[in-house]
Amino acid sequence: DQQVKQNSPSLSVQEGRISILNCDYTNSMFDYFLWYKKYPAEGPTFLISISSIKDKNEDGRFTVFLNKSAKHLSLHIVPSQPGDSAVYFCAARQNSGGSNYKLTFGKGTLLTVNP
């Protein structure tokens, strides 16, 4: 059973426009969420995170929004650049409890930014 779901396998946007990547989760015990970016033949790299006590976190062109009641988060990239083309993974963990190290990942969304 997928506890973290990224329902869009791929997304294509024009350079300069906004990219919105979505993620849903089913485990209400998750209280910390992360986005990772992955280029081909490389490992995932950390992009941005958000704690469940916040509803928004911003870092430059990247903003993550969290809607706890809907168990939904989204990553906004504005403006999108061709170098942003990669697979984006949503991940979640439970900060409280004994397994606070364990990340649960979605399947990823392939973002293509067209020049």
Place this chain on the structure above:
Amino acid sequence: GAGVSQSPRYKVAKRGQDVALRCDPISGHVSLFWYQQALGQGPEFLTYFQNEAQLDKSGLPSDRFFAERPEGSVSTLKIQRTQQEDSAVYLCASSVTGGLIFYEQYFGPGTRLTVT
């Protein structure tokens, strides 16, 4: 600076062979993780070390999988009698802290294992 490195980058094994995958974490990182990423899936947790202690091996798919980190630095993931379903990318990650607070995990490039 030096990131997490893994070797080999690619491994082809015949069904039934044993394989060993190596991970060199970032120097000084206490925590080390192994993940398995099947084609079209996200990484799935296999096991976690804090220094040399393996604190969680709940994600290892079977007793054919074994991981160690004897000196609290380099780690090896061993798969015995490989099966076709073991074909995947095996990712290693390390993190600077362990215990109450966990910061982001830094991933290596992975080892792509193909079992024929």
